[in-house]
Amino acid sequence: MMFLRVFIVIIIQIAVCYFVSPKTIAAEIDAQELFKKHCVICHGEDGKGKTELGEGLEARDFTNKEFQDSITDEKILEQIANGTPEKMFPFRDKLTPEEREALVPVVRAFGGR
Numbered sequence: 473m474m475f476l477r478v479f480i481v482i483i484i485q486i487a488v489c490y491f492v493s494p495k496t497i498a499a500e501i502d503a504q505e506l507f508k509k510h511c512v513i514c515h516g517e518d519g520k521g522k523t524e525l526g527e528g529l530e531a532r533d534f535t536n537k538e539f540q541d542s543i544t545d546e547k548i549l550e551q552i553a554n555g556t557p558e559k560m561f562p563f564r565d566k567l568t569p570e571e572r573e574a575l576v577p578v579v580r581a582f583g584g585r
């Protein structure tokens with residue numbers, strides 16, 4: 473009986489950790505993979521925007537220091553959600569808020585930070 477109760481408590485704790493911990497949720501988002509899947513077609517593997525689409529639409533170079541200095545994390549997040557008409561389509565309905573947020577450090581990483 474005692475053993476069973478301990479066992480049940482442990483199972484509940486594992487379940488709570490698994491479903492509630494924001495870390496677990498964040499770890500499940502593979503931001504690099506998301507970038508590859510949704511962004512590389514325009515922004516390129518190297519973030520420079522030197523793809524056919526990126527050049528045609530004039531995507532900026534994420535590795536450029538002035539670009540990184542000129543943009544805030546909030547702006548990056550906003551851009552991912554809302555896009556720019558006729559240039560970048562919005563990802564509001566394609567990615568969850570957590571996924572969009574996970575992409576901000578990926579964009580930043582191209583600038584070496």
Ligand code: HEC
Binds near residue numbers: 512547559560
């Ligand atoms: C269809 C091509 C396309 C796709 C796909 C795309 N972008 Fe863009 N993105 C652009 C263009 C073009 C701009 C420049 C927009 C402007 O000039 O306002 C831009 C701008 C941005 C900016 C703002 C920086 C700037 O240039 O003003 C960020 C950040 C960004 N994109 C991130 C992403 C992320 C992250 C994804 C994937 C979820 C993504 N983009 C997908 C074309 C694209």
